[in-house]
Amino acid sequence: xxxxxxxxxxxxxxxxxxxxxxxxxxxxxxxxxxxxxxxxxxxxxxxxxxxxxxxxxxxxxxxxxxxxxxxxxxxxxxxxxxxxxxxxxxxxxxxxxxxxxxxxxxxxxxxxxxxxxxxxxxxxxx
Amino acid sequence: xxxxxxxxxxxxxxxxxxxxxxxxxxxxxxxxxxxxxxxxxxxxxxxxxxxxxxxxxxxxxxxxxxxxxxxxxxxxxxxxxxxxxxxxxxxxxxxxxxxxxxxxxxxxxxxxxxxxxxxxxxxxxxxxxx
Numbered sequence: 001x002x003x004x005x006x007x008x009x010x011x012x013x014x015x016x017x018x019x020x021x022x023x024x025x026x027x028x029x030x031x032x033x034x035x036x037x038x039x040x041x042x043x044x045x046x047x048x049x050x051x052x053x054x055x056x057x058x059x060x061x062x063x064x065x066x067x068x069x070x071x072x073x074x075x076x077x078x079x080x081x082x083x084x085x086x087x088x089x090x091x092x093x094x095x096x097x098x099x100x101x102x103x104x105x106x107x108x109x110x111x112x113x114x115x116x117x118x119x120x121x122x123x124x125x126x
Numbered sequence: 127x128x129x130x131x132x133x134x135x136x137x138x139x140x141x142x143x144x145x146x147x148x149x150x151x152x153x154x155x156x157x158x159x160x161x162x163x164x165x166x167x168x169x170x171x172x173x174x175x176x177x178x179x180x181x182x183x184x185x186x187x188x189x190x191x192x193x194x195x196x197x198x199x200x201x202x203x204x205x206x207x208x209x210x211x212x213x214x215x216x217x218x219x220x221x222x223x224x225x226x227x228x229x230x231x232x233x234x235x236x237x238x239x240x241x242x243x244x245x246x247x248x249x250x251x252x253x254x255x256x
Contacts, residue, residue, distance in 0.1 A: 027218060030211050037208050041201060041246050048250035049189075052178045059174060068171075075164065082157045111168045118175035 022081055029078035036071040056122055065123040069116050076112040080105050145232040153210045156203040163200040201246055206239040 047058060058064055083104045091097040141147070166188070173184035187193045213231050216222050222231055 027215065030215065034208060034212065037204060041204065041242075042249075045246045045250040046253055049254035052174070052181045052185075055174055055181065059171075075167075079157075079161045079164065083161060086154065086158060111164065115168055115171045118171040121175040 022084070026078060026081045029074045029081070032070065032074040033078060036067060036074060039067060040071055056125075059119060059122040060125070062123065065119050068119045072112050072115040072119070076108040080108045083108075146228050149210060149232050149235065153207060153214075156207040159203050160200070160207060163196075163203065166196065166200065198243070198247065202239060202243040205242045205246075206235070209235045209239045209242075 043058070043064075047054065050058070059068065084101050087097050087100045087104075091100055170184050170188070173180040188197060213222070213235050216231075222228065
């Protein structure tokens with residue numbers, strides 16, 4: 001039997017003061033994504049049927065590149081947090097949950113890096 | 127030891143679907159669908175950086191009937207998740223929990239998300255000249 005008070009046990013197993021970090025970052029990225037996503041939908045709609053030259057000219061502008069990279073970072077951050085919650089709710093064997101979560105984070109990170117590199121390439125080549 | 131079939135307590139199937147519960151699960155479903163949909167965004171950006179041929183292949187797929195169907199679903203999923211996300215942020219601030227407000231904000235979310243999707247597509251087709 002452990003000779004510890006309940007509060008001592010709770011402190012030892014507690015949230016390390018980071019319990020709300022996931023929840024908070026999901027909201028911060030959500031707030032960022034409201035204008036970014038609306039801007040992106042409007043941009044894609046206004047570029048419907050645009051050719052390669054027009055796409056490069058658009059993506060190469062500093063403001064476009066800045067907003068696109070912000071969109072990518074916020075999107076994949078938000079998506080990784082969201083998928084983590086989905087796994088936590090529905091995937092039961094603990095190790096499967098952990099494998100799914102890590103795999104998702106690695107894949108999303110790689111996607112984000114590929115997108116950012118592509119945007120920078122378009123921007124610097126413009 | 128033989129595993130015995132034990133009775134389970136009733137689960138989701140015993141509840142009548144309501145606007146609140148349906149929109150809640152749709153929020154999660156559109157979130158997961160959008161994760162898959164980001165593949166299209168990644169392909170589009172990487173193809174643009176790779177060169178004209180790769181970009182043409184990506185545009186060719188997105189512009190096909192199948193591609194446009196995916197893009198239509200993707201755009202609605204994004205705008206729905208966005209509108210319902212704003213609804214969530216209002217709840218986080220502590221407002222909008224009265225039953226009639228919940229029902230109204232739910233239908234409003236649905237109508238606005240469909241409206242914005244249609245506006246985006248009408249604008250897109252107008253840009254292409256019909």
